[in-house]
Amino acid sequence: MLLNCDIGESYGAWTMGLDDQVMPFIDQANIACGFHASDPLVMHNTVRLALQHKVALGAHPAYPDLQGFGRRPMVCSPEEIHAMVLYQVGALSQIAAAQGGRLSYVKPHGALYNDMMRNEAVLRAILGALSQTADKLALMAMTTANNQSLKALCAEYEIELLLEAFADRAYDEEGYIISRSHPGAVHNDADVILQQVMAIARGDAIQTVTGKPLYLEADTLCVHGDNPESVAAVRFIRQALTEKLA
Amino acid sequence: MLLNCDIGESYGAWTMGLDDQVMPFIDQANIACGFHASDPLVMHNTVRLALQHKVALGAHPAYPDLQGFGRRPMVCSPEEIHAMVLYQVGALSQIAAAQGGRLSYVKPHGALYNDMMRNEAVLRAILGALSQTADKLALMAMTTANNQSLKALCAEYEIELLLEAFADRAYDEEGYIISRSHPGAVHNDADVILQQVMAIARGDAIQTVTGKPLYLEADTLCVHGDNPESVAAVRFIRQALTEKLA
């Protein structure tokens, strides 16, 4: 079970996230590419930090919306999405290559991620872009109770799929995470988070908000490095995974 | 003697340049990368057009200034310039690769081009970036009466240098083009343009604004596709080069 984290979300004079503190504990860095956050110099520095810690490099492309941090749903055509994913992946890829690094996967960000999970045309636009990269970059996407159609589409484009689950989010019966606007959507209790992490890691069921068992197939867990509390949670999760799964 | 032209400078809903009309007559397309003009979809369509006409693909990176079209001098650090060149080159490179194309050179745009010609730190930042590209992309830069230090720096970074002259611009005795703000800076007479083109192509001297002879070493001539008149001039230059040099 790997840990992935959104990284490199500073922009110009603005700093966001405790990247240097969380980097030692994660396996995969979802690196912002300048459309929802970051700029070329921030990307350069972020790649350097990730390479120092031998963390896998992933592109984290988004809709072009700095002001809205890529979280605002925006209606873009499949052609626009295809081109914007290639653009962002290419930019990060070149900055990484300049330091001897290679990207290994792509995780769409924010509203683009959500749209990809619900709209097949968006998913196909992204997969089409990935299938045109030299390394056939893998796609990181959300695991749910039923990953059949997601897997089928990735297979159609010959793209490896990395399924991610969330350590600190409550799930509904279909395996979708509960919207942050609902109470109880985010787990804050360390024991609850740990229990969910270990269940997913062992292949056991977690409990949905309605109290039903839910089995989630996952390759990686999404964690956060926004603040000292979330960094502490990542250290805690990393330690638990290392010790208890050993 | 090749012909190069700034291409792909539309942006979103705004159209600029008669790309499809000028493309058949040029050898090298300086393709905007989204910082002074263009966006991912425009870049995709521009690459397609260039590939159809077997025109060499060049990246045309700029300062991040859409509103000023990259023409406003902007003080950026060498680290920023290094990263922004890699970013833009990488973005275009990936969009080109998705269609089976490869970049062969980089021509900085506007204020970045001017700053590169006058400020060694800027030139080094750009050369350093190019030396980190997989294909060691060539640099297209302005020829003057004395290209020694430019050549020495390119050699230091092991970067091929493509020297460009201007078909329609008046030159001073040091081989720099006269600023557009001066009268007589731009040649509009077809005969004058043709004379300058043929002199450069044959290795003969052209005449400076002060009436002195000026020898310009050049690999390529910069032409324009902004309007019907400039496209007509390109056809005219192309025909003259083909016929008279044959």
Added chain:
Amino acid sequence: MLLNCDIGESYGAWTMGLDDQVMPFIDQANIACGFHASDPLVMHNTVRLALQHKVALGAHPAYPDLQGFGRRPMVCSPEEIHAMVLYQVGALSQIAAAQGGRLSYVKPHGALYNDMMRNEAVLRAILGALSQTADKLALMAMTTANNQSLKALCAEYEIELLLEAFADRAYDEEGYIISRSHPGAVHNDADVILQQVMAIARGDAIQTVTGKPLYLEADTLCVHGDNPESVAAVRFIRQALTEKLA
């Protein structure tokens, strides 16, 4: 019956629309405010042109999306919409005041306009902003077969409503314009356009795409100055309104 037109949609080095050609024939200029098009200098020049022709000044605020020309639906909170409308109205208002002009109305642009017509929270956010302007600027919105709720909301905020109809667009039975993606959505035949204009101006019914009669209450007709054909249509409409209604 007045004529309104989107104006001032150039941006930096990019030109759009034949503003100087269409300005003599319109009554109301919907002036872009820098979020979907325009910049401060373009706004300054646009206001000057409108004042020269004694055309009423309207703000044309949009979602912050230059690349998408404000046409992409974007989910923004009512608080964000309220603030972005005030921002854009204030910017244009000050540029107009510097030349002795005053705004008289606001017409939201593109996706913001569409969202306002379908989503009461968006409409309320806009009306709330207008009610806080010193001149209680009027709102220009789309007339349909039933304007009751629109009128009621404007009355609640004590905002004058300017109903606009479209000269060249086909309508459905509910009085909504047919999406441009459908065949027959845009009238290109001058006689058809003229017939629709005169019917609306006289208070007669127009014909929907389904052949039913449709009565549209309108204060103003939306016309376009994008190209020579649309400018010719505006001259034609202006002449017809002047002559036949005289």
Added chain:
Amino acid sequence: MLLNCDIGESYGAWTMGLDDQVMPFIDQANIACGFHASDPLVMHNTVRLALQHKVALGAHPAYPDLQGFGRRPMVCSPEEIHAMVLYQVGALSQIAAAQGGRLSYVKPHGALYNDMMRNEAVLRAILGALSQTADKLALMAMTTANNQSLKALCAEYEIELLLEAFADRAYDEEGYIISRSHPGAVHNDADVILQQVMAIARGDAIQTVTGKPLYLEADTLCVHGDNPESVAAVRFIRQALTEKLA
């Protein structure tokens, strides 16, 4: 002696500055207007906070450069500067008016501020814009050893001048602050800061970096709310000014 502070420099999801902590101790808030920092909603919230604390509202316009935080020198024409100042002042003015507030002054930001101090054409462009505001907004500018020409130009445009000195910056003999790139440019010792503040407030000489006495005429002192240390310094300065000048 008043205290002014740059305020409202957050942007979208990025937070900057401890606005709510420093606001109680300042007299004048230099509020970012969206070109180097801030966005409409941040501006709305910043105005509200300033009004709660009865702090005077100032516009803090900048070059259009979010990525560079308005600190990069950018060559803009006087016409562009005139229009961009009106645009930003108007936007903030309308957002303030919606809450019953009025702007009282304008302090250009970053590179625009520096350019204004050194380039008369830039200063005239700004003064021309201010002279076209309804309230003839005052200009906040840097005091030096010789303010004659600055005063003369403000008088020519009938614009009130607010001279500001810096509490924590070292000065040269001409009364210009030493560039941050030089050692000793910024005072960190509380006693040194206090001594400089009190000398300026009492009309006594401060000491330049070369050890000479320097008299600075000042209406207001620029302080900072970036971090807990700078906020502590502001509280300290406020207390000293209140007690010792009483």
